[in-house]
Amino acid sequence: MIKIVTKLLLKPLARAVYRPVVEGLENVPRKGGVILASNHLSFIDSVVIPLTAPRPISFLAKAEYFTGQGLKGRLSRSFFKAIDAVPVQRGEIHLAQAALNAALEVLEDGHAFGIYPEGTRSLDGRLYRGKTGVAWLALTAGVPVVPVALAGTEEILPVGSRRPRLRRVTVRFGEPLDFSALHGQARSARARRQVTDEVMAAIHELSGQDLAEVYNERPLAA
Template identity: 70%
Template structure:
């Protein structure tokens, strides 16, 4: 019930308050598995994309959001369940693979899954090198990849702020990318998996960059040591 309210009431209300500029919604397939690969500027990104996309979009969320107690815990659990968030444990290599497996489960159900190839949000506004988990998902599931570019979400909830602000944002959905030819090459044994995953990831990041026009960073985006700890 809360999920229905979130999409039928909260989404129009958010559009009324924030007046987002949304471009390319028609590029998101209405049915079947699809990966929405986006740049990452703010915690609020995982709320913005599901609210403006033409279909429900699942994102991974820390398991702690679903296990809290008291009123705050119940509200957190209800909210993240409403936006189709998938609970995962974080922090280890095994947890990283478990996260990819959970995402694959979403795609195997024919649903839409959102992912940030940079891994963590950009604190300086640059677009960092993509990690190859997004390519593994695309090649394993056979899902199309829709590149997404967000602009202005870092102004809604800057790092360290507790309450969102009213700021104008832009969300651009690019044309779907089809990597079925690369998946077939891997299945036929005519290509090595590592280089293919790297090439697919770079192609996805190029598409995101074309939409966002962010300054590129050659390095991976590593979380601050305090956050990593």
Template identity: 65%
Template sequence: MLYGLLHAVVPPVAKAVWRPEVVGLENVPRTGGVILASNHRSFADSVVVPIVVPRTVVYLAKQDYFTGTGVRGYLTRSWFEAIDMLPVDRDDAKAAIASLDTALEVLADGKAFGIYPEGTRSRDGRLYRGRTGVAHLALTAGVPVVPVGLQGTERLQPVGARLPRLAKVRVEFGEPLDFTGRFDGVPAGRARREATDEIMAAIGRLSGQEPAGVYNERPGGS
């Protein structure tokens, strides 16, 4: 009952309160498996994208959010389930690999899967180098990648803030990137790297961020 209530209420209320500027929504396919790959500025990113897309967008979230006890644990778990999050243990290497299989299942079911190729939130505003999991998913599943540029979400919910604030947010969707047949005969590692770099370049054009040129390492506990 709580799941249904949250799922029906949260997106329209959040959209009405934040009133994000949305550009290029026509670039998101209405049906079929698709990857929405965006920059990552805030914890709120995984809420902002789904509330503006007219279809379910599945994200992975820390397993801790689904294992709490008591009333708070129940409410937290219900919240993340209501916004279509799936649990993953980010500190377990095997579980991280298994999360790619989970994502492939989501795409095989014809759903939209949201991912942050940077891996973790940018704390200095720069766009970090993408990890190749996004290309692995696109090339394996044979689905398009829609690059997404988020602006302002770092003010909506800054790193360390427990609750979102009012802030001007812009969400821009770029044209889908289709890698079908593009890397035939190319070694898998090179194909994943080149596809990922193309995705990140597209995200950078949409977000306007300065490229960092290095990977973003996740601080402990973030």
């Protein structure tokens, strides 16, 4: 019921309000496991992609979003279920292998999974070097990778802001990348690096962002 409401109400409403520019929908396979690898500019990215993609896309989300109490908790739970988010226990979301295992289950069930190879949001708008989790998933599951480029999402929900703003965004879905020739080589560091670099090059071609050429590390807590 929740997903029906999302499809019939939330998607058309979001499109009407934000009027996103969406390109390359034909590049997203309509069935079977597939990874959507995107640049990452805002928390809202994990909402924008599912609302503009032609099929349900799962992202990881903290388990707290599914267990809240009262009206706010029910609304949060309903929303994240509606966009096919996968709950991960607090703390576990920062453990790469635990997160990858949860993503692998989604792909093996024939569904689509969204991932940000940069690992965390870019605060300066540059495209950072990709981490190899996306390659491990692609080579282990044997699925294609669709590069995705977002533009303008950082204007909807800037860092530190709690209320979304009305801004127009662009979502570009690139042509699927086929790594079947390397299937089964997930344990090879060279293969993972090769696949990841090809994915990031495709994202860069779509986004046109300046390259940081370093990893984007989370700032240490004070």
